[in-house]
Amino acid sequence: MSDLASRITKPDEPAKTTDWAESVEAEETKQQPEADAGAAEVQVDGAVEELGGSGLHEPDWDVEVSLSDLQANEATPFHSATQWQDMGLSEDLLKGLLALKFLKPSKVQGKSLPLMLSDPPRNMMAQSQSGTGKTAAFVTAILSRVDFTKPDQPQALALAPSRELARQIEGVINAIGRFIEPLKVAAAIPGALPRDQPVRSAVIVGTPGTVQDIIRRRQLDVSQLKVLVLDEADNMLDQQGMGDQCLRVKNLLPKTVQILLFSATFPDKVGAYAMKFAPNAHSLKLQRSELTVKGISQMFIDCADDNIKYDVLCKLYGLMTIGQSVIFVKTRESANEIQRRMVADGHKVSALHAAFDGNERDELLNKFRQGENKVLITTNVLARGIDVSTVSMVINYDIPMKGRGDSEPDAETYLHRIGRTGRFGRVGVSISFVYDKKSYDALLGIANTYGIDLVRLDTDDWDEAEERVKEVIKKNRAQAAYAPSATDNAKAS
């Protein structure tokens, strides 16, 4: 308990900071020397500039520190020693990146792209904190590998664990590739492709089950595929059904395909399998202590019992709607039930989970992206990858658990869930609810795993608790106004 207690900071104490020492070092991988010669294993440091002290001043929210300042700071994951111009990218791609105001590559982009683009192509497993630009990294690699003189010929395939993430990646490809003519991208997600018609697109983004189906039905000609990307690779490979589908898809592709695996997390047990999935891969790794994004203020509320959680959630509603918020719950049923109760209590909230049909899911997320809906209740289906920069608050209504009978805290899912805020250098707040010993122990187990300093919000002094959260949210609002996300509105066609 003492160890756990040391992870908690009372609201009136300044949060302790972890030692975010720079640890960039390149070394040869030690595995399979003969097959692996030349594979680089690089540790990407996890240091993020303390945004609290970065010049985002109160009370007028005059934002003095811009993204370029943040990117100039070597101690952040947004810094890269390389420029886009050094990477041998095509003019069209460079124009696309710059049009999105991606002025410089982030660390994962700067490090992974030269490795991914080297010839002969080599596999890659890249880890970097949530919201640090992994999507743009692999999208740029895909768009560099495709031969656009054959726009109808499938050449690159990206897999993602949810339709929402696949759609989002499709949007990023269209946004970065906007000057490439002709650029054809297909979304292989349930209900999106006409049945039994060949897919005539150079790039395909989809969920593993649908992609497996269209290959089997010979709708997708994979004979000239050059690149396979698995986004959220640890998650897909670790799930029984999806892991099998990914493997089957891979086995149906030419043996020469370049395999690129991306995620913010690669737990040890999946990491080993991932290296088998992508043999001889270059690897960019983070230390476990580097995984949290420092711009996210991580807080928790100790609720007296399960019923109080709902009351506390309603009390937080005003704060949730200053920016945008995502509430994570364990089951679809509880998402529906909480939405029903909140709406009945006069709040405007929507729910999104896998029981809705595909079009409804697309529409719900689009409305959320456009700010039409400000509060979204969801399950782990949206825990990973979804990028909406104006999300300033994430609530873990239920602490994520894994294993049979919820026996263990799901530390990776916690990290991905809270990563829906604090995107690319922005600040954000996460509030986790605990209400009994099990949930308390689970949260503190997660805090210990990553060395997180959790701040306890005292609901006995609600004004103080509210002020504390509001402070972070206002900074997020100021940042969003100052530097709106370039791809927030990059919609899939």
Ligand SMILES: Nc1ncnc2c1ncn2[C@@H]1O[C@H](COP(=O)(O)OP(=O)(O)OP(=O)(O)O)[C@@H](O)[C@H]1O
């Ligand atoms: N070089 C860049 N300069 C400025 N903004 C960028 C750059 N690269 C990416 N971004 C923006 O950063 C945000 C986060 O990027 P992205 O969604 O790729 O993160 P991620 O690392 O894939 O996150 P996650 O782990 O949650 O999947 C996006 O809004 C994107 O537009």
